[in-house]
Amino acid sequence: MDAPVRVLVADDEEDIRLLVCLAVRKAGCTVVAAVADGAQALRSARAEQPDLVVLDVSMPEATGLEVCTQLRADPATAGCRVLLLSAGASPDDIARGLAAGADAYLPKPFTVAGLVDEVRRLTVGTPA
Amino acid sequence: MTALAEPETTSVRSPAAAPAVRPRGRAALSAVAAVAAVGLAVLVAGPGTPVRVVAAVAAALAVAELTRRLRTQLYAATELEAQRRDLMTLGQSTAEELEVATRMMRARAQTMTSVIDAVTEQSIIGTDPDGLIRVWNPGAERMLGLPRAEVVRIRTITDFHAPEELAPDALSPADDAARFAALVQVAREHGSDVRDWTYLTADGGRLTVSVAITPRTDDDGEQAGWNFVGTDMTEARAAERLKDQFVSLISHELRTPLSSILGYLELVMDDEEQPLTAEQRQYLATVERNAQRLLRLVGDLLFTAQVDAGRLTLQPEDVDLAGIVRAAEETARVTAATRGVSVRVEVPAGGLVVRGDALRLGQACDNLVSNAVKFTPADGQVTLRLRAGWRAADGTVLDSDAPGAARVALLSVSDTGVGIPTGEQGQLFTSFFRASTARRNAVPGVGLGLTITKAITTAHGGTLDVASAEGRGTTFTLTLPL
Numbered sequence: 001m002d003a004p005v006r007v008l009v010a011d012d013e014e015d016i017r018l019l020v021c022l023a024v025r026k027a028g029c030t031v032v033a034a035v036a037d038g039a040q041a042l043r044s045a046r047a048e049q050p051d052l053v054v055l056d057v058s059m060p061e062a063t064g065l066e067v068c069t070q071l072r073a074d075p076a077t078a079g080c081r082v083l084l085l086s087a088g089a090s091p092d093d094i095a096r097g098l099a100a101g102a103d104a105y106l107p108k109p110f111t112v113a114g115l116v117d118e119v120r121r122l123t124v125g126t127p128a
Numbered sequence: 129m130t131a132l133a134e135p136e137t138t139s140v141r142s143p144a145a146a147p148a149v150r151p152r153g154r155a156a157l158s159a160v161a162a163v164a165a166v167g168l169a170v171l172v173a174g175p176g177t178p179v180r181v182v183a184a185v186a187a188a189l190a191v192a193e194l195t196r197r198l199r200t201q202l203y204a205a206t207e208l209e210a211q212r213r214d215l216m217t218l219g220q221s222t223a224e225e226l227e228v229a230t231r232m233m234r235a236r237a238q239t240m241t242s243v244i245d246a247v248t249e250q251s252i253i254g255t256d257p258d259g260l261i262r263v264w265n266p267g268a269e270r271m272l273g274l275p276r277a278e279v280v281r282i283r284t285i286t287d288f289h290a291p292e293e294l295a296p297d298a299l300s301p302a303d304d305a306a307r308f309a310a311l312v313q314v315a316r317e318h319g320s321d322v323r324d325w326t327y328l329t330a331d332g333g334r335l336t337v338s339v340a341i342t343p344r345t346d347d348d349g350e351q352a353g354w355n356f357v358g359t360d361m362t363e364a365r366a367a368e369r370l371k372d373q374f375v376s377l378i379s380h381e382l383r384t385p386l387s388s389i390l391g392y393l394e395l396v397m398d399d400e401e402q403p404l405t406a407e408q409r410q411y412l413a414t415v416e417r418n419a420q421r422l423l424r425l426v427g428d429l430l431f432t433a434q435v436d437a438g439r440l441t442l443q444p445e446d447v448d449l450a451g452i453v454r455a456a457e458e459t460a461r462v463t464a465a466t467r468g469v470s471v472r473v474e475v476p477a478g479g480l481v482v483r484g485d486a487l488r489l490g491q492a493c494d495n496l497v498s499n500a501v502k503f504t505p506a507d508g509q510v511t512l513r514l515r516a517g518w519r520a521a522d523g524t525v526l527d528s529d530a531p532g533a534a535r536v537a538l539l540s541v542s543d544t545g546v547g548i549p550t551g552e553q554g555q556l557f558t559s560f561f562r563a564s565t566a567r568r569n570a571v572p573g574v575g576l577g578l579t580i581t582k583a584i585t586t587a588h589g590g591t592l593d594v595a596s597a598e599g600r601g602t603t604f605t606l607t608l609p610l
Contacts, residue, residue, distance in 0.1 A: 013384050015388040016387055016388055019388060058380060087380045087383040091441060091443055108387040110387065111390070111394055112394045112395055113394065113398070
């Protein structure tokens with residue numbers, strides 16, 4: 001049996017964090033950590049080496065964009081997939097997210113089904 | 129020599145003011161005339177004539193000559209007097225004219241000064257061609273905190289501008305000219321320039337000022353300097369920033385709970401292990417519909433704020449409008465069916481492609497269709513029609529080409545609904561405006577849909593027109609350049 005895909009979830013809104021965790025599990029993945037700010041997200045990512053990091057853009061300590069940039073800059077975490085979630089849905093917001101190194105960008109509010117699909121798409125073939 | 133005295137007398141009788149020959153010159157002239165007269169008398173009287181007779185003849189001749197000369201002089205003197213009088217009159221009238229002109233100029237200058245001095249809310253600063261301040265009104269005194277006496281002919285306009293906005297590298301005093309050139313560059317190239325600058329006040333404050341810069345010319349049309357008319361926008365700009373922050377906050381703070389509501393609703397409604405009863409499903413569908421409505425409202429508010437801030441950006445691509453129209457009909461189908469309104473679609477079989485932002489054009493079309501359905505009572509009809517046509521310069525829609533007409537895509541949405549009173553049609557595209565027929569018929573909405581549709585259309589270089597009759601229906605016609 002394949003090892004489960006490991007996912008880190010970071011969102012400062014508890015309700016949304018729980019919703020994202022539910023969607024991740026629905027997609028057949030394991031949530032290795034669910035954290036509420038950018039600094040914790042970075043620490044957990046370095047410690048857990050997840051396959052996918054689901055990041056809210058607007059978070060205390062460090063924004064999702066900053067976390068994403070730092071994950072990409074660190075060889076230990078540069079290879080993980082990053083999915084950004086944000087209330088900002090303008091083309092500029094999306095462009096900024098992708099420029100920070102995210103693999104995908106999902107504007108809020110997202111549908112659970114849409115998030116499940118996105119998580120599955122990003123984790124196809126992982127872990128190797 | 130008694131006879132010689134006569135010219136003296138004649139001379140005295142000549143007009144007093146005539147430029148008379150000077151007395152010494154006159155005596156010499158008389159002597160020469162006398163000698164000539166004696167010579168002539170000898171010739172006339174003939175040799176051998178007694179001396180007394182010769183003398184008498186000579187005297188007579190001298191008198192005649194003198195009289196002739198004096199007449200000439202008198203004539204010249206009279207002429208001169210006439211000229212003097214003319215000159216005097218001319219001088220007098222010129223002086224009068226000059227005085228009138230001076231008075232008028234003074235009055236005009238006074239009017240200008242009083243007008244400029246009356247402006248206390250705007251700064252009016254005039255400079256010479258090099259930026260040295262020559263005019264400093266009370267508005268400038270108030271805004272920048274320095275009295276006229278301390279500024280005029282002493283300071284340059286660049287002293288009051290944030291240096292980083294004017295050629296940031298020009299820091300030495302020698303570069304004042306470069307800074308001033310940077311300040312007036314656009315006005316020099318385009319004749320005028322209005323934009324925000326940062327003014328530095330005497331007490332070290334910074335103000336955001338909208339400054340209109342225009343060149344000033346003298347009577348000969350030569351550049352005499354520059355005018356800078358400023359309006360303090362510090363508070364207005366701060367309010368705009370606050371509004372932006374508020375909108376961004378609303379965006380986040382409303383979208384986040386809506387994300388939770390919609391997400392958890394979805395989990396409950398799609399839970400296959402614990403299926404809902406029909407009644408529960410109906411209730412939750414109502415919750416979902418209203419959450420979606422709130423979400424659309426937040427989106428509309430955000431979009432309107434973006435348009436107001438001039439931040440509406442389009443992602444242009446080739447868009448088939450027929451597809452957009454069909455999608456709009458699909459979106460409205462359920463609501464229309466529930467209300468008993470039939471929706472008809474007439475689009476060209478081959479489609480109609482325009483250059484535009486598919487998402488925004490879809491939003492515009494959805495707005496028109498959902499409005500039409502919303503405002504049409506049961507058994508009514510909504511027709512979506514798409515075709516190519518022409519638009520004349522005066523805005524008239526034409527079916528065939530005409531001189532000056534532009535080829536356009538015509539998308540019309542007609543309904544048989546409540547209509548819009550003629551007097552209210554002009555306000556339809558204003559944010560938050562709701563027609564009296566909408567309020568009377570309790571049709572839900574906040575009055576942003578048409579504002580948004582109009583903004584999208586305008587951003588595409590198109591137009592949006594309305595034709596409506598109260599109680600009979602409304603047709604919105606959207607044109608987009610082909």
